[in-house]
Amino acid sequence: MKIALTINGTKREVDLPPMMRLLDALRTELGLPGSKEGCGEGECGACTILLDGEPVNACLVAVAQCVGREITTVEGLAPGADHLLPIQQTFITEGGAQCGICTPGMLVAAEALLRRRPDPTEGEIREALAGNICRCTGYQRIVESVRAAAALRKQGGAP
Ligand code: FES
Ligand code: FES
Numbered sequence: 763m764k765i766a767l768t769i770n771g772t773k774r775e776v777d778l779p780p781m782m783r784l785l786d787a788l789r790t791e792l793g794l795p796g797s798k799e800g801c802g803e804g805e806c807g808a809c810t811i812l813l814d815g816e817p818v819n820a821c822l823v824a825v826a827q828c829v830g831r832e833i834t835t836v837e838g839l840a841p842g843a844d845h846l847l848p849i850q851q852t853f854i855t856e857g858g859a860q861c862g863i864c865t866p867g868m869l870v871a872a873e874a875l876l877r878r879r880p881d882p883t884e885g886e887i888r889e890a891l892a893g894n895i896c897r898c899t900g901y902q903r904i905v906e907s908v909r910a911a912a913a914l915r916k917q918g919g920a921p
Pocket of ligand 1: 800802804805810821
């Protein structure tokens, strides 16, 4: 069945089962493997994408639920390949990018927070990332990366 989706600012007509999980569609059908599968049941946040600007778990969303809405994946967060967002820059400089499984979802959730709360408290950062689980390294560097990104955005680093 033909379904029209808007992904990372581009309209695409795709032939997919309407009830296919968005996560599977992105990773296996649409060439966007950045969103990761951890738990597959809405618990880990590795698959976090933005749907109309709100972070959601792509493993819990069917393709049909995305018709007429804006899907943004980690691949489409930055305005261009040579223009990283502050949150992407500080995940590198502050060590927030810890592994390839949790990082994409952390970036998406953190960017969503910064767009609605440009100067979040540590508590707000931790709350916003509460649905994004790290099973190994811990959250301190991730929280520091978000704080540093907020400061960078304030200096004019936000696109
Ligand atoms: S894979 Fe979607 S929340 Fe874990
Ligand atoms: S799960 Fe990615 S660093 Fe812990």
